[in-house]
Amino acid sequence: MMSFILKRLANGLAVLFAVSALTFFLLYFSSGSIARNIVGDQASPEQVAAKEVELGLDQPIVIRYFSWLGSALTGDLGNSWFSSQPVTQALSTRVPVTMAMVFTAMILIALLAALVGVIAAVRRGWVDRIVQIAAVVGDAIPGFVIGILLVTFFAIQLGLFPATSTISPGANANAWLISLTLPVIALVLNGVTGGAQQIRSAVIKQLERDYVRTLRSRGIGEKEILFRHVLRSAAPAGLTVLSLQLIGMLGGVVIIESIFALPGLGPLAVLSTAQGDLPVVMGVVIYTVAVVIVVNLIVDLLNGWLNPKVRVS
Amino acid sequence: MTLRKPVLAIAAIASLTLAACSSNNTSTEGEGTQAQTLTLGIIGEPRSWDPAQAHVGHVLQPYQVTYDSLLLREPDGSLSPMLATEWEYNQENTVLTVDLRTDVTFSDGEKFDAAAAKANLDHFKQANGPQMNQLRAVEAVEAVDADTITITLTAADPSLEFYLSQAAGLMGSPNALGSEGISTVPVGSGPYVMDEASSVAGSQLVFTAREDYWNKDLQKFSSVTLKTLTDITARTNAVVSGQVDAAILDPKAGQQAEAAGLELVSNQVDWTGLLLMDRGGEVIAPLADVRVRQAINYAFDRETILEQVRLGRGTVTSQPFGPDSGAWVEELEDTYTYDPEKAKELLAEAGHSSGLTIDIPALAAEEPTLQAILKQQLADVGITLNIGAPITSTFTADVAAKKFPIIQYNLFQGEPWVAINQLISTQALYNPFKTTTPELQAMIDEVQTAGTEAGAKAQEVNRYVVENAWFAPLFRIDQMYYHNAKITVEPQVQQAVPSIYNYAPAN
Numbered sequence: 001m002m003s004f005i006l007k008r009l010a011n012g013l014a015v016l017f018a019v020s021a022l023t024f025f026l027l028y029f030s031s032g033s034i035a036r037n038i039v040g041d042q043a044s045p046e047q048v049a050a051k052e053v054e055l056g057l058d059q060p061i062v063i064r065y066f067s068w069l070g071s072a073l074t075g076d077l078g079n080s081w082f083s084s085q086p087v088t089q090a091l092s093t094r095v096p097v098t099m100a101m102v103f104t105a106m107i108l109i110a111l112l113a114a115l116v117g118v119i120a121a122v123r124r125g126w127v128d129r130i131v132q133i134a135a136v137v138g139d140a141i142p143g144f145v146i147g148i149l150l151v152t153f154f155a156i157q158l159g160l161f162p163a164t165s166t167i168s169p170g171a172n173a174n175a176w177l178i179s180l181t182l183p184v185i186a187l188v189l190n191g192v193t194g195g196a197q198q199i200r201s202a203v204i205k206q207l208e209r210d211y212v213r214t215l216r217s218r219g220i221g222e223k224e225i226l227f228r229h230v231l232r233s234a235a236p237a238g239l240t241v242l243s244l245q246l247i248g249m250l251g252g253v254v255i256i257e258s259i260f261a262l263p264g265l266g267p268l269a270v271l272s273t274a275q276g277d278l279p280v281v282m283g284v285v286i287y288t289v290a291v292v293i294v295v296n297l298i299v300d301l302l303n304g305w306l307n308p309k310v311r312v313s
Numbered sequence: 314m315t316l317r318k319p320v321l322a323i324a325a326i327a328s329l330t331l332a333a334c335s336s337n338n339t340s341t342e343g344e345g346t347q348a349q350t351l352t353l354g355i356i357g358e359p360r361s362w363d364p365a366q367a368h369v370g371h372v373l374q375p376y377q378v379t380y381d382s383l384l385l386r387e388p389d390g391s392l393s394p395m396l397a398t399e400w401e402y403n404q405e406n407t408v409l410t411v412d413l414r415t416d417v418t419f420s421d422g423e424k425f426d427a428a429a430a431k432a433n434l435d436h437f438k439q440a441n442g443p444q445m446n447q448l449r450a451v452e453a454v455e456a457v458d459a460d461t462i463t464i465t466l467t468a469a470d471p472s473l474e475f476y477l478s479q480a481a482g483l484m485g486s487p488n489a490l491g492s493e494g495i496s497t498v499p500v501g502s503g504p505y506v507m508d509e510a511s512s513v514a515g516s517q518l519v520f521t522a523r524e525d526y527w528n529k530d531l532q533k534f535s536s537v538t539l540k541t542l543t544d545i546t547a548r549t550n551a552v553v554s555g556q557v558d559a560a561i562l563d564p565k566a567g568q569q570a571e572a573a574g575l576e577l578v579s580n581q582v583d584w585t586g587l588l589l590m591d592r593g594g595e596v597i598a599p600l601a602d603v604r605v606r607q608a609i610n611y612a613f614d615r616e617t618i619l620e621q622v623r624l625g626r627g628t629v630t631s632q633p634f635g636p637d638s639g640a641w642v643e644e645l646e647d648t649y650t651y652d653p654e655k656a657k658e659l660l661a662e663a664g665h666s667s668g669l670t671i672d673i674p675a676l677a678a679e680e681p682t683l684q685a686i687l688k689q690q691l692a693d694v695g696i697t698l699n700i701g702a703p704i705t706s707t708f709t710a711d712v713a714a715k716k717f718p719i720i721q722y723n724l725f726q727g728e729p730w731v732a733i734n735q736l737i738s739t740q741a742l743y744n745p746f747k748t749t750t751p752e753l754q755a756m757i758d759e760v761q762t763a764g765t766e767a768g769a770k771a772q773e774v775n776r777y778v779v780e781n782a783w784f785a786p787l788f789r790i791d792q793m794y795y796h797n798a799k800i801t802v803e804p805q806v807q808q809a810v811p812s813i814y815n816y817a818p819a820n
Contacts, residue, residue: 033710040443263516
């Protein structure tokens, strides 16, 4: 077990290294004009050249990458080229917002999707048809459209919530709660239908298996069959779908955060990418990849725990 | 069956959520702006609080919250004393003598004096900020006595006094200039000081009124909060719901704001249109012919374009200079009215009766709708415009590198000398092919040395570039700045977002 975890972590580090190198080299090709962007459209060629030297853009790419990597390994991700703010500081205020939103939404999606998916699979009939239709509709409407509708109705018309985030450093739990409610609802409405659909299929598949018939023939109750056997076997498929949704959501929250002006990773990622602010983009990428690796590892461990068949020897 | 329980659970979750909403309702209302607090939605924050890194227009406003400038630019554009009490040029307009206040301190306790002013101007000249060019003409700054400096120029610069009310005139504590700390925390002598504990870079900046500020007339609120709302939807929702007191929107979002009873403060700062930059024909040979450039101008139905792109919020024009610049000429306004027949005739005269194809790598990605309309209207007179993919992050560098023979862009209509050096002179970024003629250069030289007559002289430059169709201006854009009834806002000439001094509590 321990060796499995260590092996996966080592794999994760290799992925992290590869992604960081790839991102750095990709950004390099657009960084020729970064100095010009920073000093602005009125600057002389000398000003641009001076800025390039200041940022180390005159150095060869490989040297720049390894100097970045060396600092990163000591926990120093550098300063933003545009705002001069340390990258670790920018991440430290923004990560909690994004993570609070994503994980709350994910837990709600997992609970609701499991609930609805299982009901649809067991009951079939009209409940099932509603879930099927809702899955198509939920997938078809983008999260940000749901977000805008929610703001218009609940924040602007009814005034129940703030239209944009009130989260600030001194903000109390209440500010967090009311600022995150609408974004989380938007994410949940968008994600839950797809998740429910997948879980429904997985449960139906299991219910049709021979072992279920055998269990029934032995007079074991439906409740026990469902909870002790079917759900356990259907769980890996559900978990995989949910983990993919979570990873997708890390990208999808960008627009939601912009609409609600949440001080999360999204606006930082968009702005820094558009500007070519290499240290910040690298910070966001490293952080996101790390989350993805950890989530995947946890899902693998949970799968192994739920279902011995998928356990890695 | 057990399946009734989940339904109950859903109902329970729903009711909890509703309960959370209703119990929170009262507290959000209470958190709204009081008469004494000013909350503004801004598009972007300063990159650095070093005053030498300050910028123009809406990016200048945050600095004004916490820094004073040497001169104060009034809403109508005239200049008043601020940290400078008096200023005067010598006969040749090459040495400016500036008298300074003696009763001002910075927020770190340092005293403002001639040495501090000199330190700031020297720092600005070498700190490589985005507006470094504002002091390009300055040769030396001398502290004559404790409250007087002289600024010696290499050549007359009709914009210098204006610049001293802008980025170049912002005064920071000499102790903090160039230090690491001032990039994230401002140290100025202005009406408000940053509340570091409540501020998050990129989200919101909180400033509180400074005790013993020297000019109470400029300190009308007990605190100022600047909320970064980059997304137009978020900005609209914030101002409509009263979370912020004012924000800049666009015509479409403005309809929503107007329905909610917000007040519009509108003025014209930018013009939009085509910059026919390759007018020497270096890349696209036909553009060297003035008739081709004029034909492009006659091809556009400006009224219709304005209606479709900005719901009519603007004024059609044929000239690059604005009405409050001094260089504006009324009769140039409709030099090029929509006349597709005339456009075709001009093209035929220039030898392109069978049509003309212009390939450009990209237009600036300002307005996709606008690009489609421009392409269509040019096609109607026989000009095929082939446009490549939009480029954004390398735009400025690509302009300088002559990658664009033509661009569509929004450009600032500022002081004549500023506009000339942005658009027309051979040093201008937006004249990358460095087109000029001896005739035009003579006109530009006259503007430089004309002192207070610079505007009138710049009218000649304006006339020249309009008649020679250097550009194809379409319209001046109405800036849509909306505010609620808790505050009053006075528009600032040549700024889309007013100066911080223009806001006041409504009662």
